Amino acid sequence: MASFATAEACDTNAALLASGDVRVLQPIFQMYGQRRAFSGPIVTLKVFEDNVIVRELLETKGEGRILVIDGGGSMRCALLGGNMGQLAQNMGWAGVVVNGCIRDVDEINGCDIGVRALASHPQKSNKRGIGEKHVPINVGGTFIYEGEWLYADSDGILVSKTELSI
Template sequence: MAFLATAEICDSNASHLASGDLRVLHPVFQIYGQCRSFSGPIVTLKVFEDNVLVRELLESRGEGRVLVIDGGGSMRCALVGGNLAQLAQNMNWAGIIVNGCIRDVDEINGCDVGVRALATHPQKSGKKGIGEKHVPVYVGGTLIRDGEWLYADSDGVLISKSELSI
């Protein structure tokens, strides 16, 4: 898959931006992991201060997909750490977007996966297994649906209703 720069995507898809078929996430995410640029079909997850379902999804074959986690923007614990980032790499996930916190930043930065999160926090999350998979989530100022496409690079993160080409 050829890499598409987010600025180039925006420039060449003004009509999709105007219609809402292409959306730009608010610029609130920090960049982690070795893959500063990544893209793929989206898998959504909604959890709050509990990462059992995060692990469950990352244990499945990623096949180049991107996990978008709506953690409610919680700043009280981390939803993804070094072990989960390594798991994502091993299972061929392209990236992880966390509307919340991560930890083990040095370990995550050593993984060949793209990670975006609001911040870091040293405390681990709860383990109750509560949450919802494959549901629409509201992250970064936009509604994101399972199966849409995500494009991320150093300039930002885009959500498209369908896969884009050059």
């Protein structure tokens, strides 16, 4: 993944950007975790201030995939913490993108995964188990579908309908 650059991908895939087959997420995410660059197929999740299903998905084999969580942009609690960051690493997830907040930043920064989130927040989420797995989501004005590919580095985040050549 280190050789893949999102800026270069944008330059070499102008036609895919124009058609919408490659989309650039708004630059609203903070970088966490040890992996500054990561990529993989997307698993989608839609929740609001409730992280029970986040844990359920991270308990499954990641196989290099990326969990993209539409948390509704809530800034009132965290959807991912240090224990779940370690779980994601242990289960083989490449990364987690949260349209919401995380907590236990120092612990997550010690994990060998890539994490992007809007901010950190010390309060934990609700535990009702409400949410939807494997559904189309909208993050920052961009629709994201299960099975698409995500590429993240220090310049930003791309979502592609298909795997891009590195």
